[in-house]
Amino acid sequence: MKLTKRLILANAATVIVPLLITALVALVYIYFIANFFGTEISYTSYQKLSEIRLELTGSQSRLLNNPEIIKQETFHAYLREQMANLNGEVIILKDDHLLFSSRNFSKIEIAKALEIADRSAPQPFSKEYLKVGNVQYNVEQITVPFPDATEGKILLLAPYDRAGQNFLNLLLLLSFTFLLSFLLTNIVISYQFSRRIVQPLQYLQKAAAEISKGNLDLAIAEEGDQEIQELCRALELMRLKLKESILTQLKYEDNRKMLVSSISHDLKTPVTTIKGYIEGILDGVANTPEKTDKYLKTVYHKARQVDQMIDDLLLYAKLDLKQLPFDFAPTDVAKYLEEFCAECEPELEQAGIKLTCVSQLSKKQILNLDRERMRRVFTNLLDNSRKYMDKPMKEIKITLRETPQSIVLEFRDNGAGISKEDLPHIFDRFYRSDQSRSEVKGSGLGLAIAKQIVEGHGGKIWAVSHGAEGTSILISLKKR
Ligand SMILES: Nc1ncnc2c1ncn2[C@@H]1O[C@H](COP(=O)(O)OP(=O)(O)O)[C@@H](O)[C@H]1O
Ligand SMILES: [Mg+2]
Known part of the structure; x- marks a missing residue:
C-alpha cells in the first residue's frame, strides 16, 4: 500500500470509527431505555414549553401590546389548553393576587412556585422542582409589566419530564463515548501506523548497519509500504553492486597473485637455461665456433620463448581486466x-x-x-x-x-x-x-x-x- 493512502485511511478511520461506536452506543441506549424503562425519549415537551414561552414574550405577542389580557378568560382558557398539551398547568397573578389557576393549587404551593421561579431565574439550568402530590413541576415564570409600573406574572408549570432527562443523559453519554472512542482509536491507529513504518525502517537500519560493517551476504527483503519497499529495493541493489565490485576486486587480486607466482615459475626455467649457456660461453666450455654458435642459438631461442610468454601474460592480463578495447x-x-x-x-x-x-x-x-x-x-x-x-x-x-x-x-x-x-x-x-x-x-x-x-x-x-x-x-x- 502507498504511504499516502495509508495516511488517508488512518485519518478517515480516526473519525469514522468513533462515530460508529457512538452511533452503536446510542442505539443500545435507546433500545435499553425503551425496553426496560418504558419511557420514550422525546424533546417535544421542552420544545412545546419554549414555543409557548416565545409566543408570550416575543415582540409580536398580544401580551406585550396589551398586558390587560391576562385578566381575560379567553386568554386563560387558551393558556390552559396550551399547557394541557404537555400535561402542564398555568397560574396567572397580578401583584401577587391570583387571577387564574388551571388547577386547585394551595396558597403555599403558589408561593413556593413563585419562590422557585425567582431563584432559578438567574441560573436557568438549576434543577429545582415544585412538588404537588406525586408530580414534579418545572416552573417557568413570565413577567408582564403594566404601564402603571405594576407587574403581572404567568407561571408555566411543566411536569418534570423523565424522557427529557433521558435525552440529556443520552447527550452526555454520547459526547463522552465519542471523546473516549476518538481518543482510543487515535492511540490504536497511531500505534499501528507507526509500527507499519517504524518496523521496516528499523529493519532497514539494521541492514544498512550490517553493510557498513562489511557483511554483504544479508539479503534485504522488501517490507512495509510501497515507498519503503522501494527504499529496500534500492538498498538491496546497492548491496548487490557493492558485493559484485568487491568480488571483482578480489578476483583481480587473486589474478595478480596467480600471475605473479606463475610468471616467476614459468620465466625462471628458460632464464636459468639462458644463464647456464652464457656461463658456458664465458667459461670457455664452448671452445669451438660451432659450439658457440649452438649455445647462442639456444640462448636466442629461449629468450624468444620468454618474450612470447611475457607477451601472452600482458595480453591476458589486459583482456582479463577489460583494458583493451x-x-x-x-x-x-x-x-x-x-x-x-x-x-x-x-x-x-x-x-x-x-x-x-x-x-x-x-x-x-x-x-x-x-x-x-x-x-x-x-x-x-x-x-x-x-x-x-x-x-x-x-x-x-x-x-x-x-x-x-x-x-x-x-x-x-x-x-x-x-x-x-x-x-x-x-x-x-x-x-x-x-x-x-x-x-x-x-x-x-x-x-x-x-x-x-x-x-x-x-x-x-x-x-x-x-x-x-x-x-x-x-x-x-x-x-x-
Ligand atoms: N589441439 C590440441 N590437442 C591436444 N591437446 C590440446 C590441444 N589444444 C589444447 N590442448 C591441451 O590444452 C592445454 C591448454 O592449452 P593452451 O591454453 O593453449 O596452453 P599451452 O598450449 O601453452 O599448453 C594444453 O596444455 C593441452 O594439454
Ligand atoms: Mg597453446
Whole structure:
C-alpha cells in the first residue's frame, strides 16, 4: 500500500470509527431505555414549553401590546389548553393576587412556585422542582409589566419530564463515548501506523548497519509500504553492486597473485637455461665456433620463448581486466578465413602438416570482427594442433558452417586428443595437461586468451575430444 493512502485511511478511520461506536452506543441506549424503562425519549415537551414561552414574550405577542389580557378568560382558557398539551398547568397573578389557576393549587404551593421561579431565574439550568402530590413541576415564570409600573406574572408549570432527562443523559453519554472512542482509536491507529513504518525502517537500519560493517551476504527483503519497499529495493541493489565490485576486486587480486607466482615459475626455467649457456660461453666450455654458435642459438631461442610468454601474460592480463578495447569491423568471414589459411599454409606444409579450409556457407556472411585479435585466436589454435600432434600423417581441417543464428568455425586436428579429465579445464589460465607440462613448451595461456577474445566478440568457444583421433575446437559467433 502507498504511504499516502495509508495516511488517508488512518485519518478517515480516526473519525469514522468513533462515530460508529457512538452511533452503536446510542442505539443500545435507546433500545435499553425503551425496553426496560418504558419511557420514550422525546424533546417535544421542552420544545412545546419554549414555543409557548416565545409566543408570550416575543415582540409580536398580544401580551406585550396589551398586558390587560391576562385578566381575560379567553386568554386563560387558551393558556390552559396550551399547557394541557404537555400535561402542564398555568397560574396567572397580578401583584401577587391570583387571577387564574388551571388547577386547585394551595396558597403555599403558589408561593413556593413563585419562590422557585425567582431563584432559578438567574441560573436557568438549576434543577429545582415544585412538588404537588406525586408530580414534579418545572416552573417557568413570565413577567408582564403594566404601564402603571405594576407587574403581572404567568407561571408555566411543566411536569418534570423523565424522557427529557433521558435525552440529556443520552447527550452526555454520547459526547463522552465519542471523546473516549476518538481518543482510543487515535492511540490504536497511531500505534499501528507507526509500527507499519517504524518496523521496516528499523529493519532497514539494521541492514544498512550490517553493510557498513562489511557483511554483504544479508539479503534485504522488501517490507512495509510501497515507498519503503522501494527504499529496500534500492538498498538491496546497492548491496548487490557493492558485493559484485568487491568480488571483482578480489578476483583481480587473486589474478595478480596467480600471475605473479606463475610468471616467476614459468620465466625462471628458460632464464636459468639462458644463464647456464652464457656461463658456458664465458667459461670457455664452448671452445669451438660451432659450439658457440649452438649455445647462442639456444640462448636466442629461449629468450624468444620468454618474450612470447611475457607477451601472452600482458595480453591476458589486459583482456582479463577489460583494458583493451576491441576494434570491430564488418568482415566477410569466408574471405577472412581463406586469407588466413593462405597465409599459414606454406609454414605448416614445411612442418609436414596438411591444412584444409572449407566454407559451407551458402551466401556471404558479414560479421563484426576485431581482425587482429581473431587472428590471434586462430594462430593459438593452429599452434596447439601443431604442438600436440602425434600422428605421422598430420592434418588440420578448418570448417566454416552456419546455423540459423550463428556462424560456427571448427578447428579439427588428428593430434593426441584431450583426456576427459583435462577437457573441462583447458580454457582456464595456466592450465596445462600434465603430459604437455613435461613434454611441450607453453604458458597455458593460449586457450585462455582465445576464450577472452571470443567472448569479447559475444561468442562461445568450446572443445570436443575425439579421443586418440584428435581434437575439435569450435567457435560460434552470432550472426549480425
Ligand atoms: N589441439 C590440441 N590437442 C591436444 N591437446 C590440446 C590441444 N589444444 C589444447 N590442448 C591441451 O590444452 C592445454 C591448454 O592449452 P593452451 O591454453 O593453449 O596452453 P599451452 O598450449 O601453452 O599448453 C594444453 O596444455 C593441452 O594439454
Ligand atoms: Mg597453446
